[in-house]
Every structure is written in C-alpha cells, then in structure tokens.
Amino acid sequence: MLDLFTIFSKGGIVLWCFQNTNQIFTPSVNALIRNVILQERTGVSSFDHNGLALQYKLDNEFDLIFVVAYQKILQLSYVDKFLTDIHLEFRDKYKNELTDGEFFRNFNFMDAYNDTLRAAEEWSKNQAKQPKQMRSFEDSFKSKKTVASMITRKGEEKPVKTAKKKEVNFADDDVMLASPPSSPKAQENGLINEEILAANRAKLAKKMMKKKPEPKKSPKSPQSEKAGKKPRKWELEGSSKDLESLERTTDRPEDAKSNFTPDTEMVGQMKGIIKDLEVESSDDDYDEQEEEEIETQKTAKKSSKGGMFSIFRGLVGSKNLSKSDMEPVLDKMKDHLIAKNVAADIALKLCESVAVKLEGRVLGTFESVASTVKSTLNDSLVQILSPRRRVDILRDCIEARKQKRPFVISFCGVNGVGKSTNLAKICFWLIENDMRVLIAACDTFRAGAVEQLRTHTRHLNALHPPERHAGRQMAQLYEKGYGKDAAGIAMEAIKFAGDAGIDVVLVDTAGRMQDNEPLMRALTKLIKVNEPDLVLFVGEALVGNEAVDQLVKFNQALADYSSNAEPHLIDGIVLTKFDTIDDKVGAAISMTYITGQPIVFVGTGQTYTDLKALNAKAVVHALMK
Template sequence: MLEQLLIFTRGGLILWTCRELGNALKGSPIDTLIRSCLLEERSGLASFNYDVPGANYTLKWTFHNDLGLVFVAVYQKIFHLLYVDDLLSMVKREFSAVYDPCRMDYSDFDDVYRQLRLEAEARAEEVKKSSKLGSRNIGKKQDNVQKTKYDQGGKRIGGGDLQNDGGDGDSGKGYKLENGNVNGSSFVEETKSKGGVNGKENQGSNNEGFDREKLKKIRSKGAKKNDTVAATTTTKGSKAEPNKKATKKNRVWGDATPQAKLDYTDPVSENGDKHVNVVPVNEGESMMDKEEVFSSDDEDEEEAEQAGNSAKAKTKPKGWLSSIFPSIVGKANLERTDLEPALKALKDRLMTKNVAEEIAEKLCESVAASLEGKKLASFTRISSTVQAAMEDALVRILTPKRSIDILRDVHAAKEQGKPYVVVFVGVNGVGKSTNLAKVAYWLLQHKVSVMMAACDTFRSGAVEQLRTHASRLQIPIFEKGYEKDPAVVAKEAIQEASRNGSDVVLVDTAGRMQDNEPLMRALSKLIYLNNPDLVLFVGEALVGNDAVDQLSKFNQKLADLSPSPNPRLIDGILLTKFDTIDDKVGAALSMVYISGAPVMFVGCGQSYTDLKKLNVKSIVKTLLK
C-alpha cells in the first residue's frame, strides 16, 4: 500500500503531498532519505529502505533537474508495488506541466493524481496477467512438444523406430555395435575410406585414427632415453662430493655475559640505584594549529592549458564549427547517453587515484541522476558540466556533516566533572599508538591534561611502546600488563583519570582484522562498557579498495555484537601515512563515503608535530586532476 507521495524543491519547500491516504508516517523517513542519500551523493540508488522499530518503509524517488523538483513515494516494505516507478514518472510529467515557481498551492492536483494512480495500478495488473498467461502458454507448448515427440511405445513419431535407430534417432548411420557404441564402426570405416586415418587433417580429433603400434614404439624410445639420462645424472652426481652440513654450536647459558637492559622506557643510571629523568620532548607547534593555504597555481596552469587546447581546436580547418555549435546554442536537455562518455572518463580517473570501484560507480550514478534532464547552458561543454557537478559532490561528501570540536567537547566534559574518553581502533600495523601520541602532543599544547590507557593486552611490546611515548611526553599512563581484559583495563583507567583530574583519556586498543570475530567481540565489549565520547578509526591512506571492506565490517561488527539496541559506531577517521601516497588520495573519499564519518586527523610524518587537518579543496583538486 502506498503510504505517501511527496513533491518538494531541492531547497526543502514542500509543494504538494497526496491527501487521500491520510496515514501519518512513523519516524522520519523523508528526513532520513535527504540526509542519508540525497546529501551524501547516493541519489543514484534505485530505492532506500527505512528500518526503525515499528516502521519499515521503502522509498523511491525521481528528479526534475531542470526545475529543481524531487518526487518521493513511500510505501510499506512488505508490499512490492510494481506501479510505483510508472506512477512517479507520470506524476513528474503532469506536475511539471503545471509547475510555477511563484505558485504555492497545488490542491487542484489531487484529482490528477487519483487518475494517474488508477492508470498505473490498471497497467500493473495487465502486466501481471499477461506474464501469468505467457508462463502458462510456455508450459503447454513444452508439454505438447514432449507428447508429439514420442508415443507410449518409445517410438518417435515421424522419425522411425528408436530401437532400430541405435537410440540416437539417426537412421542414416543405422545400427548398434556389439560393444554398445552407436554408429562408431561406420564412422571409422568412412574415415578410412577417405584416407583420414593418421593424416594431418584428422590427427588428434579422433582416437580411432591413431596407429597404436607406432605410439608404442615412440613410448618405448622415450622410456629408454629417460633411463639413459637418469643413469648419466646419477653417475655424475656420484662423482661429486656432497657438501658438508654446518653444525650448530650449542649455546652456553651459565658462562654467558649478562645482557644489557632492553627496556629503554625506564632507564637506569650508571650506579644502578636511581632512575634518570627523561627530557621532555618539544618539537614545536603541531601542524593541527596551522592553517594550510591551498595554492591556486595548479588551477592557473590548468586553465592556461585548457585555453591553449581550445585555441588549437579553433584553428582546425575542418569540423570545428560542428563541434562547438552545441556549446554555443545550448542543448535542450541532457540525456544519459550524452553524459556517459564524460562519466566513464571521470570514473577511470577516480579509480587511478585509489578510489574503490564501487564508490566511483555510485558517485557517477549520483552525478548522472542530478544532471539528467537538465538544460545545458550556452558556451559550456558537457565534460566541464559533469566535472563541476562531480566536484560539488566530492566537496559535499568530504565536508563534515556535524561539527566535532574535540577541544570544545573536552572543556564541556571537564565542566561536568568527568574525563573525555577517546578510543583508537583499527586493523593491525596502521599506526594507532604512534598517532595516539601525536594527538596527545597536540592536546598538551592546548593546556589539556592527558592520560594514556594501555589496553592493547594482546600484542607483545605494545605496553612498552606506549610507555615510551608517555615518558617522552611526560604524561601518566595506566597499564595492567598483558593477557588482561581490555574492557576492564579501560574502565579502571577512566576511574583513575577521574581521581587524578585528567581531562582526556586516550585508549589504545589492539589491532584486529575486520574478520576476527573474537577480537571484534572484545572491542564491542570495551566500547559498550565504557561508552567513550569519541571512537576514532585509524586507517592507512595506502589501503585503497580494502578501506570499504574494513570500515563497513567494523561498523557492522560493532552493531551486531553490541548488546545495546543503539550501538556505538565509528565517529571519526584518522588517516595515517598520508605523506607516502603522492596523488593516490582516494582512500579518504572511500572511507568517508562508506561510513559517513569525517576525517578528523591526518598523519603525515614520524614526529609528534606531523598531524594536521584534511584539506578538502586540495583533496578534491587532486582527485579530479
């Protein structure tokens, strides 16, 4: 059953909604559609499912890009309404004919909509009946074919006796052989009479055509030759002396000199009775507080190059008028066939910049949906129009939808008398501990007291690594060693921070692959038990297509394994090794698109200051360059 049909502008102004239904929608499916699909550049999808407790809807939509209108139909998910697409296209056609930008009341469109809906339902019923009749007719034809082929005696009608035919219905070849092969001897006799046996023409195509005696002779020769080769190799090998195997020396444990202390996090003086104070590190101002200036030199060079190419194109003596004529007068309405070449070039360009193929394809579908039917302006090319639309789409995706100001949230938590908790999660070897220390260094520069929590109780050396960073930064660390429950360690660390008055607790967790369910269950328990203020996913900028799988499965596992009905998912992304990728910046786009979480930090070096914000304009320019 159709619940609602809504027409509104791209600016959010509702022009018309069907009044005869009168059913109030549960939840907010339209708002969710706008927020999750239309603003996230997922408008190229066929439909959207809205699932909340007590409400399961399916939403379908279409655009009139030239007028800037959006048509949305909402119906129950359990009903597969076949006429919705047809109804949307008819409503779009009829409403566009009466649309006036200065008009606000379209109550007279109710009668038109009722007629259109009856037509769409009747057409869907006709299609359903015709499909049923067609399937029945096909079944009857197959039954008739089987009945006319054979009678009850096993004889084919009009084709001779099957028993006399050798079982294959081929009366020309005529009979069965004694060994059960059908028509084989006649085929061999026929080939022999044609001189095809052992000839080049039939060699290898029929096993009966080989001379077996000749084949036996060839095999016997080959066996003798192999025996002689093996004999010569053994005689040669016997002359050579075998290499002597080096024996391993036994290690003497008692007389060995004692090893030097390997724990550099807790250095000892030469006397050995007191600890040496570690000099606090000071590497200057963090790059997080420096505004990165986007240079427009590349834009000027590209514009000059395009101007030069256009000048060369104008000097061509043949065909130049026909190529620029549509750009001068403008095209009536853009169609999908007009957009496909430019979209394919854009998709290939995005994939070369390490954007996942699935994400690049969805982006191109969304751009095509936003441009299809739109009138092309004068003196513009389709390729430049498509690129401008893609640039706007990328800026909307990479720009955070909600403001996450850590310093502001830290002070808000401090006023409430509790520490601000940040949990760092991610796969193995991406640099969680190192970038946790970079975040701690940045917070220290803003006069925020920080404590580290060593909750990686799985990897050997993880606690010592974090202890090294804590010693260099002169901040406290809470640790309980290895083989402990990380959720309990994090809970005790937060309690200790509350007693000590620490403003921020940075929780380091063990690296885990997205398919490791035991470790993912432990991570879900840690997040559920401690309810952190921020869950940061640490990912490599080099990861490429695997970014989609990592983030989607992390979010899925956190949702599935959490006992809470409203599970905590990933809130933000920290991209590491960003200085090693050159122009392959597509992982940032893939991660943001698949999770909806913004890139909050970018690691770009080995020192504590090498942490900065994501420059959206620079990333978009690099992706489209």
Template sequence: MLEQLLIFTRGGLILWTCKELGNALRGSPIDTLIRSFLLEERSGAASYNYDVPGASYTLKWTFHNELGLVFVAVYQKILHLLYVDDLLAMVKREFSVVYDPKRMTYDDFDETFRQLRKEADARAEEMKKSKQVMAKPVSNLGKKQGQQMQKLGFEGGNGKKSGGESGKDCSDDNNVKMGVLGNGHINGEVVNKGRVNLKENGNNTADTDAFDVNKLHKLRSKGGKKGNVVVNKVSKEEPKKKPTKKNRVWDDKPRETKLDFTDPVSENGDADMAVAQVVEGESMMDKDEIVSSDSETEDEDDAETDNKKVDSKKKGWFTSMFQSIAGKANLEKADLEPALKALKDRLMTKNVAEEIAEKLCESVAVSLEGKKLASFTRISSTVQAAMEDALVRILTPRRSIDILRDVHVAKEQHKPYVVVFVGVNGVGKSTNLAKVAYWLQQHDIKVMMAACDTFRSGAVEQLRTHARRLQIPIFEKGYEKDPAIVAKEAIQEATRDGSDVVLVDTAGRMQDNEPLMRALSKLIYVNSPDLVLFVGEALVGNDAVDQLSKFNQKLADLSPSPSPRLIDGILLTKFDTIDDKVGAALSMVYISGAPVMFIGCGQSYTDLKKLNVKSIVKTLIK
C-alpha cells in the same frame, strides 16, 4: 499500500503531499533520505529502506533537474508495490506541466493524482495477469517431461522394464535399486568407487541392457576376483594410533620482571617520569595549509583537452562546438557517459575504490540528466563542476566535531573526555595516538593513556615508551586482561587524578575476526566513549570499503545496545607515502559517513594535520 507521496524542491520546500493517504509516518524517513542520500551524493541508488521500531519503509524517488523538484514515494517495505516507479514517472510528468515557481500550494493536483494512481494500479494488475499466463505453460511442460521419463525408464517401484518384462525385486539389495547402483550411476558402471563392466565378451545385447542382479551376487560371493570389479574392503586391523606429542619442557628459570630496556626503570618497576620531555615544536594540526593555485589553470586546461578528445570521438568536433555555443535543450544520459567514464577512470587511478567511483558517477548523472546546457559551456566542464561539488559535499563533515571544545565541555561536567582508537593490524594506532596526545598537550590539556591492547606482545611497552617521552601518565594492567575492564578502571583513575582526556589504545584486529570484534564492541558498550576513531592507512583502495563497512556492521551486530555506537571519525595514517593517490580518504568517508579528523604524515609527534577538502578534491579531479 502507499503510505505517502511528497513533492518538494531541492531547497526543502514541500509543494504538495497526498491528503488522500494522510498516514503519519513513524520516525523521520524523509529527513534521513535528504541527509544520508541527497546530500551525500547517493541519489543514484534505486531505493532506500528505512527501519524504525514498529515500522519498516521503502522510499523511492525521482528528480526533475531542470525545475529542481524531488518526488518521493513511501510505502511499507513488506508490500513490494509494483506500480510505484510508473506512478512517480506519471506524477513527475503531470506536475511539471502545472508547476509555477511563484505558487506555493497545489490543491488542484489531488484529482489528477487520483486518476494517475488508478491508472498505475490497472497497469500493475495487467502485469500480474500476464505473468500468471506465462507461468502456466511452463508447469504443463514439466508434467509432460515427467511422464515421458516414466515411460522411458522403470514404471513404479516393482522393477518392471519399459518393455513390460518383469525383473527381480531389487529392494533387498542396499546397493541396487530400480537398476541404479548405490552411488547413483546407471547401468552398473561404478560400484563403491570401483568399476563394473557388465557387457563381457559382447554377450549383452539390446534385450539385456538392464542391470543383471545375479551377476552382481556372483561377483560378491567370489570376493570380486573375477571381472573388473573393485569392491572396497574394510580392514579388520585396528587403525594405528598416532604417536602423541610430548609436552615441551620449558626453562624453569624465573621470568624477567621487565621487558622494556629503553630507559632506566625505578625499583618498583614504574617508569621514571623524570626523563626530559621531547620538544618537537608546534604540531601541524594548528597550522592552516595554503593550497597553491598556480597550477590550477594548467590542470583545468589538461582536463579540458582530455574531455575534448573524448567528446570529439563520440560526436565529432563540429557537433560538440555547436552544442557549446548554442547550448543543448536537455542533457541526456548518453551525452554524459563519455565525460563520466573519463572521470571514473581518473578517480580509480587516484586509488578511489571502483564501487565508490561508479556510485559517484551514477549520482552525478542523476543530478544532471534533464538539465539544460548553458551556452558556451561544454558537457565535460559541466560534468566536472558537478563532480567537484559532489566531492566537496561528501568530504565536508555533516556535523562539526571540535575536540578541544568538547574536552572543555566535559571538563566542566567533571568527567574525562574518552577517545578510543580502533583499526586493523599494523596501521599505526599507537604512534598516532601519541601524536594526538602531543597536540592536546600543546593546548594545556591533561592527558592519560590507557594500554588496552592486552593481546599483542610488546604493545604495552610501546605505549609506555611514548608516555615516558611525552611525560604523560599511563594506566596499564599487563597482558591477557579484559580490555573493557582495563579501560573502565583507566577512566575511573583519570576521574580521581583530574585528567581531562583518556586516550584508549586497543589491539589491532581484522574486520573478519569475530572474537576480537566482540571484545571491541564490549569495550565500547561498557565505557561509552565520547569519540570512536578508526585508524586506517592511506595506502589502501578497495580494502578501505571492506574494512570500514565490516567494522561498522560488526559493532552494530555484536552490541547489546538497541542504538549501538559506530565509528565517529577517521584518522588516516601514512599520508606522506601516497603522492597524489588520495582516494582512500574519499572511499572511507563515503562508506562510513564519518569525517577524516586527523592525517598522519610523518614519524615525529608534530606530523599530524587536518584534512584540506579543497586540496583533496583538486588532487582527485586533476
């Protein structure tokens, strides 16, 4: 049953809803659709499933790009209504006839919708009947084939041959049944991985094609020595026991009390905090990056030249020039394909995941299809402008995350602001955690580090070195401890000590390592951090999609909470090593919906920057 059908403008103004249905939807499926699909350039998807406690909906939509209208149908997910696509197409066609930008209500469209719905129902019923009629001959054919097979082979279970001659009952033999050997091969070709040749010396004729049981018994009684029969022999000897490996004897010398020899350590083993603080200068996070526009015209000229070549191959020079001067009535998908293919290839060369590039092009095609091409405008430039707008919308955060502001809010509530750094192995979590700590220090914020990587050897010593160089307190409990408990005790210590921020370092883990992912999910559930930062490399392409999607999926599946915490932001490392291949930033934001909050671009503590959206978009498009 159809739950609701709405027509609204791209600006969000609802023009018409079906009063006949009038069902109150649970949750906010329409708001989620607008926020997560229409604004995030995922409108190329066919449908969207919205799940809330007590209800599951499927949403389908279509656009009228020339009029700027959106048509959305909502129905129960379990129903699988066949007529929804046809109904949306008919409603779109009929409503575009009566649409007037000056009108705000369309009560007279109720009767039209009623007729359209009846017509769509009738079409769906015809489709069901046609499918049932086509399915019947297939079943009859299957029965006939089964009957023919029975006639050709043995009839029943009494061992009769097709010619009516009665054979021996083979039910007593475990290896032979109805002319088929124990391993399933017909005519006795294989017995327990050995081979049997029953047609010896040409004595077997067409009348004796069936399996001869007497011959098998004779062969078995003789131990399989005659003929080409090989029978598996079970060895009576007991299997030799594998020699057990002796336990290695380790050196019984007392263990070293400390492993870190980088700086002098006091008698009780604590780091000497008297080491001078490393002065690195101002962090790049507080500097606004200026995007140079000198090469902008050159890039646009190059892009225009490339797109001209594509269009000229498809339609010819005169046709494309005529369309650019006179304008085209309505853009069709075939008109957009050459320019979109060129854009997709360009995005993939910039390290954007293929799946993401394809979905982006589909979304841009949906947003442009049916629009009128303006005069003196080329299709290629129109597609490129639409892609730029789409990329800006994706990379711009949906909600503002101002860490400095949130830290001061938490400080007023007399609790520390907790940030958890997560990610795969070797991406630079500890190093970039120290960069974030240095940036926070410059804003007079008291920071504490929590060494919750109790899995990797040397992780605690590495973080201790950063803490000593920055003169930041560190909370550690050594190795082989529960990281969730260590983080909880660190937060309690920070509350007593008056620290403003706790930066929690976690062990690197692959997205498929379920035990470590379960431990991470527990840490986040127990401590409820204010921010979960995913640390990823700018070098990855398609791996970024797999890493982020599986991290979010595991955090959702393994959390005992009904509303689990997922990744809130992204810290992109090694950004200085990729030249213009900045596509990983786009892939990560698209797949997770979380913004890129920090960019690591060097080895010193000052090498931490903000993401410049305009610069990234220009790099991707040029």
C-alpha cells in the same frame, strides 16, 4: 497503497502533498534528504527508514524532487512506473508555471494523481496476470556464444591439421620416394621433389655433424676447496651487558632510560586548532583537453545534420543532458578516480549519482558536457568530505572538564596502521593545549605494545616537563601488562582519571582483522562497557578497495555484537601515512562515503607535529588532477 506522495523543490518549498494516513512522515523525508540526497547517494533510488520504504525521482531541469512513501512490508511493483508517469504528468501540466518559478501557487493536481495511480495499479495487475515469457533459445546469449564457437572451430581446425601433416611428411622421405609417378607430369614433378629432398638431406646431415664442443672444466683452485662458510658479523648484535635492559620476564615498573634528547622546537607548534592539510598534486594533471576530445568526436558525427540553426541552438545552451551524452565523460572520470585509489564500487556509485543529478538539466551558454560533469563531480566530492556535524574535540574536552569527568577517545583498526603512533601525536596536541592526558594500554596482545606507549609517555613528559605546567604531569600511562581483559583495563583507567582530575583518556586497543569474530566481540564489549565519547577508526591512506571492507565490517560487528538498541558505531576516522601516497588520495573518499563520518585527523609523518586536519577542497583538487 501509497501512504505519502509529495513534490517539493530542492530549496525546500512543498508544491503538492498527499497523505493517506495520520502518520508523521517528516522525520523519514528529512532522513532521505540528509542521508541520500545531500550525501551524493542519488544513484540509489530507494531508502528505508522506520519501517517505511521511500522512493524518489529528481527533476534537474526545474530542481524538483518527487517522493513516495509506503510500508516496507508491502512489495509494490508499480512505484517506479508511477514515479515516471506522475513526473511527466506534472511537468506537462504546469510547465509554464515551473518555468516562471511560480512555486507559491495552488497546484490542483488531485485528479491527475488519482488517475495516474489507478493506471499504474492496473498496469501492475495486468503484468501479474500475464505468464512470464521465457526468452527463446536463439535470443539467449548462450546460444549465440555456442553457435559462434562451433563455426570458428570448423573454420580453424582444418588448415591447422593439413599444415601439420605437410610438415610431418617432409621427414617421411622414404615413403615419398617409394611411390612411383603415375603420369609424365608427375615424373617431372618427382624429379624436382627428389632434388629438393636431396638438398634437405644434406642440410640435415650438416646439422647432425655439427656438435657443440663441450666447455672445458676449469680445475678447482686449492683455496676454494679449503674455504668454508664464515659466520656473519652483525653490526648491532648486542652483548651480555644488554641483557638487563632487555629482560621482560619479570615485572619491571620502568624501562631503562634511553638517551633521548627532546627537540624543544616542537613545543608550541601544535597549540590551538590543527592546521589544514596541504596536498601537492603531481605533474600528470587531469587534462581537460582530453575531455573535450570525447565531446568533439561525438558531436563531429552530428554536425552535418543540424544545419545552420544547430549553431545558434548550441550558442544559447538549450540542450538537455541525457545519460548517453554523459556516458563517455563519466567512464573516463570513473577510471580516473580508480587510478587515484578510490574503491571501484565507490567510483561507480559516484558517477551514477552525478548522472542522476544532471539528467535533464539544461546546459548554460558555451558550457560543455565534460566541464559540467567535472564541476558537478567536484562539488559532490567536496560535499562528501565535508563533515555533517560539528567536530571540535578541544571544545568537547573543555565541556567534559566542566562536568568534572574525563573525555574518553577510543582508537580501533586493523593491524599495523599506526594506532599507537597517531595516538601519541594526538596526545601531544592535547598537551600543547593544556590538557592532562592518561593513555590506557588496552593492547594486551601485541608484544612490545605497552613498552611502546611507555616510551611515548616518557618522551612527551620530556617535551612538556611538570615544571612548565605548575608541577602537573601532563602525560601518564595506565597499564596492567599483557593477557588481561581490555574492557576492564579501560574501565579502571577511566575511573582513575576521574579521581585524579585528568582531562582526557586515550584508549589504545589491539589491532584486529575485520573477520576475527572473537576480537571484534572484545572490541564491542570495550565500547559498550565504557561508552567512550568518541570512537575513531584508524586506517591507512594506502588502501583502496580494502578500506570499504574494513569499515563496513567494523561497523557491522559493532552493531551485531552489541545488545544495545542503539549501538555505538564509528564516530570518525584517522587517516594515517598520508605522506606516502603523493596525490592518490582516494582512500579518503572511500572511507567517508562508506561511513558518512568525517576524517578528524590526518597523519603526515613520523614526528609529534605531523598531524593535520582534512582540507576537503585541497584533497578534491588533488583527486581531480
């Protein structure tokens, strides 16, 4: 039983609707539009929301969407057939009205809806009554493979065996000579064979006589015998004088001060909104001529069938796109995306989404399939990278300051992706915008993590001394050493920041693999106890398929190990090491597609000013080249 069936345009105009219950379906349909259709996930035909299963079908010629909703607990096997039939029924009945764009009229479709639904239900019952027919052995892939292998073995083994016997018989000369010829012809052949065998014996004897002379061993020099292994002299090996600064066994409130000269040219460069990322594409551009070659090869075979009228038909652009038309171009697009570091599963889903989006659409005048597919994929990628919600950290920090509380940002990710380094960059950007920052050292596992943050704090205070900010220290470090509970340290740091009037708290967590259950539970505890305003996942731009696994399992762990009804998941992404990948920017697509969350920051270097905001159009331009 269907609870809802509706037909509406892509512009939001509802053409016809049937509702079987008093339940409100607006939130579920809006969730389908927001999370599937607008996020370019149209390759997925079903969507679950609040106990409802929603299935849909797109009509790209008239820009219509057909949506069916029913209880998720029901297993309805006729929904796909019903959507296909009702789609064709509505198109055939109101084709003229849809062509003229008459959406604001009364569509009397109730009788056709009931007839189509009844036919689909009857078809489902008949299919259930029929016993499942098994394929015959001859039709199965296994039988074809077995028969083919048997035939090839019989044809290939015999000549190989005979060839081996002939080669072996050349060595058995004595046996061949011992057998007398049985006829005059055989005698003549025997004389010839004896001459050949005699020549072969002579060649074999020459080979046996030729022995390679053994190389003369050079006498060992007396110097080499006496020379022993010398110890290597390292350049910066240190001495006993350096032990005091390297001592870590006792509590040391401050490290020995290093000779750090602040680069005053950095100061003032990060004030205001972060600059957009500029991506330079390489010279090996994605040539559109290769796309056109696919189409010309395909249409060349059909050129003789259409005659003269096919020329005019192609000029006016009346061709409806089908999956077979788009398949060669989409295959090439998929390989291109994978080569640009997009995860293979994501590239496949994107191409499937483009195929669903374009199927049935009428090409415009002088439009080619390749150019249409490429422009649609380009728009889809820009839509994926564009944030669905507003991300303005400076504004949120000012709002938190008005509420007299610190704005808390927590960083998480796997090992070695640059969490502490990019935390320091974000801290510098916040200080440039007159925000007092407290860094909470919650990485209590990695040796040197606290010292690294202390060094960053000292450098940031050197760039922005208290004298420039009315005696206020702009960067502070809150640490409790190693081996402590990270959630407790973060809680104490947030309380300290609230009492001291600090604006922002940046929580640095330990790197952890997505499969490490104890560490993932500890991260979930930290987020649940402290409830940060923003949870940022730090990932490097070098990863491909691994990005999908990391983000899926991080989000899943935060949901599974939290006791809250609505657990706090990843809010945004920090993409690091972007300067090392040239134009292979596919990791940005993979991460955003998986989580649906925006890329907030992009790390592009090793200085405090190497922090950018993602420019969706620039990234897609580099990706499609």
